[in-house]
Amino acid sequence: AQKITQTQPGMFVQEKEAVTLDCTYDTSDPSYGLFWYKQPSSGEMIFLIYQGSYDQQNATEGRYSLNFQKARKSANLVISASQLGDSAMYFCAMRVIQGAQKLVFGQGTRLTINP
């Protein structure tokens, strides 16, 4: 079975600072994808970044980067130069390649950016 653990229920960061949101995962499948989604207060789920289990390099998308440490089974999201609009709930998720191909989500981290 797959499991995602996000150990930070809430985080408070000053605007323009970098922030790291932690995510660890557990799976016995060798092939999987790791995703981060953002959920603002309006409720929609916004895809941020993806990392494949066989990718050699860490994924980056604008201000978002994923610090992928396969041996430690961690996939932390790094947001550089945080903005007020980054305040939201952030979910780490894993999707296995075979079978149900479902997304397994962590419980989320609520990020608040202070001016």
Added chain:
Amino acid sequence: EAQVTQNPRYLITVTGKKLTVTCSQNMNHEYMSWYRQDPGLGLRQIYYSMNVEVTDKGDVPEGYKVSRKEKRNFPLILESPSPNQTSLYFCASSLAGGHYEQYFGPGTRLTVT
């Protein structure tokens, strides 16, 4: 515009009154799925579909039904809703395969009294 649509966005109903939440996607995706989101539990998969006429249970299927008669549509049916089905529901779609992101609909907030 590529999107997943859900209707209704908000619904308050009473115990036992059958309801359907519609989901439609315009991206020709094979894979579609329903999730529910509850505080402290994150999102959990209810049902999924790999393609037309192919559906299967997710982690929390009890009390729900789905159908996939057309590729673009994947309705969620609650035949006899109960208060414990009060939740935020998301429909999602993607290309088949675990490397692809799932695109989410805007969500349906359901309250069962």
